[in-house]
Amino acid sequence: MKPLTRRRARAMLRLHGPQSMIFRRRVAIGSGAIAIGLMALLFAASADWVSGQFGHLRHTYPYVPLALTPIGFVVIAYVTKQVVPLARGSGIPQVIAAKSGASAAAGALVSMKTALMKALLTLAALLCGGSIGREGPTVQLAAAVMAQCHRLMRIPMRSSMYIAGGAAGVAAAFNTPLAGIAFAIEELAAAYEQRVTLLVMTAILISGMVSQGVAGDYIYFGVTGSALSIRSALLVAPMAGALGGLTGGCFSRLLLSATRATGRLGAQIRASPLLTAGVCGALVAALGVTTGLTWGTGYDPARAMIEGRDVPLWFGFAKFGATLATAVAGLPGGIFSPSLSTGAGFGNMLRFMFPGEPASAVVLLGMVAYFTGVVRAPLTAVVIIAETTVSRGLMMPMLAAALIANQTSQFVCRDKLYEALARTFTQRGEG
Template identity: 30%
Template sequence: MHIQRPLISTIQALNHWPRFRLRLFFEGIAVGTISGSIISFFRWALEYTTHWRETIYDMLPNAGIIANLIWFLVLLLAAFLLYSISQYEPMASGSGIPQVKGVILGRIRMRWLRILWVKLIGGIVGIGLGLSLGREGPSIQIGAVTAQGLSRLLGRLRMEERYLITAGASAGLAAAFNAPLAGVMFALEELHRNFSGVVLVPAMMAALMATIVSRIAFGSASIFHFGSLPPFPMNYLWLIVVLSIINGMAGNIFNKGLLGVRSFYELPVFFHPYIKIAFALVTAGVLGYCLPQVLGGGNELINHLSEMPLSISLFGLLLVGKFLFTLISYGCGVPGGFFLPMLVIGALTGGVLGIVFIELNLIPAIYLSDIIVISMAAFFAASVQAPVTGTILIMEMTSSYDHLLVLCIASMVALVSARLCKGEPIYDSLLYRLPEFKKTNIPDNERRNVVELTVESGSSVDGKSVGSISWPVHTVLVDIKRGDKQILPDQEVHLRAGDYIYLLTDHIGAAENVRNMVEQQMYNNYKN
């Protein structure tokens, strides 16, 4: 196999590991600062347009028929704008998280500058006009492409670029939700699926710097405001188990809805992509009159849940409305994620179940807010199947640090419930459906790369010598790292669980085969 100069540079970086990690430390700071600034502007623009939209819907009922028709004309023109930019850069459509996962896996390419401005404009217009989409998916992709742009400007290696993209994604979530730990954990648990120090350091620094920038702009208050949540009594823990089992099934229904809404938009009436977007925006316009609470991401709706009357019909209406409108909004294909709407649906599910528990005299009404918060973590864990991220995220977003134990229990029970129902992680399912992922049309001169993998306990290579392993063709083992030690990949060296191995490959199929061999437990669980 002929080794090109960039790969020689990559191997040299592996041989100078402490210097390489120190460079990633400072690059993580740069990524977090730049990403945090861009995403803070994105947050500000969304808050401004949301306030502007709410003011308009307050005025429209008394503004006369001409003003109302003009407003719907504005929605149709906005639909044309969203259609145009989505056609210009399809990789900016939707959440953006599956695309980032594909880039980290080496299966997809992103044109960073085009995606950056299309994601910003599309997210501001679509979410600002009321589509039930969240800022977190766009923020994660914005952070990732910002990191990619910095990597390209600095002429960094492709292996290093993937680390920086992970760091940018971490910064994106941290800045969007003012949750640095959740940003790091999401990047490691869901995106990179690697907890090595070389991934952790830039991701942590990027998340911290992005959070600092975000807090300078918006303050340090948590995203969700529930006041002082009372400690949850352990004698009601069995209710949390029931709640989490139901959320596990509800999360599967939500995932199936997101994956199945494509069939709805394949109806003959949606014969052109513009009609899909126009339908979603006109639906938002109608809901602005009769059910404005379901418009936008929904964080303000969560903040007011504890103040609403304990009415199953009210909570149920909001739940059904938010669920259906989120499917309509996401399915039309404009830039915007479902991360925040998913949390809102989880909160409303918890609200409905909490009211049922209260009316059955199973729990006092004072614990309704606790149930709503716990339900968000459970619903997230069921849909995304990243329980650690869900626990930390909800804990940071609600400042409910005393609820760590019950949040962990709820997330794990919901995860087990979802898997027993044969649910799959939503972002993996969406990734496998991407046309770009299926094509894998990466040029030959960009396929040759060094891939970092972690040897999992119980995998087919754990405990075996390098020479006894049947490595796929097009693959060469170039380095092994065990803790702080660097081990030359001699034929007699035995791999151990926890080793980080670096392989040179020029074939996507070979990379996937090695990934299955080395990280067998992790990846087989997701693909079965």
């Protein structure tokens, strides 16, 4: 070991001291990760509160949503288009587009103005009964927080830090650090296009630990502990994978057809966005008033099905329609939670085909398969469900169902949903 001379000490201070690039980058990443964890918890609490307010309203006045939802959809679509067009939709495509750096608006995609407006508009959509989730907006908001911390520390933002911020948002939103890492590798990093470094994983874990430290080690969907025998898994997993892949692929194909301007449907929707929002809002309202189950994230019906309680067999199709209509309307909001709820509905259908199997296990396989069919991220789907239900005994059947769903979905929709939506931002420059 070399002796520590004054000259060497000065050199080390320049390289690692408080004014050095390395030190400031570490401070930006660490403070960003902590802020993301706290922000995700605040956003989750706000989303739960506004969802509760809408629930109270519709129970008191059951038919008010028939007017509130369509009008609300039109107002939110108008504000989004006129004020923050980059805030529309999930939020994950924006982070993918910003990470690629191909768009002139890459910085605006994850600016604090865009992210904060997206959060407010997502809450407004939940207050109107939109079938959306908060996880996608959390990803965009988290990437914006990470970018802001880098700007404050005067550090250039690397592509890997967009990945770190977005994946840390997933970890904090679901209270699942491992799922955040899987999401970073599988979705945001685009099949190892970017190297996921130790600093990226550190940011994800810090954000997850902050979320757990403040909110406690809660389990998102509750502890199931269910399992399947090998014989049962060989029957149920392929069936769930095929059904989830077909239905999830249909969702992606329909959404892409409606949101891209290359086809006739997409051109018509783009030409009349407010009319589209109103029609979609009316459809969501009709489904919600008729069923009473398709509003919001769908968390409560999903948990009920996981716990083996009876939910109508048509729920999966109804939630599918409500989520698709909300997404086509162009409202800011994610599809993570609604997709998990829809998948639980399709798994609930399979539960009656396999009455001798544990209900929760069959429902979970349906969730994994449908979610994979939509986003084509089998590893992320398996890890999220395993962590949010503590169903480690189902890891292998879930992985089998996810892989089958991933392949089946490609027969219906060749494009990966988030990557295709990200191209709409990079190609238009604004989104």
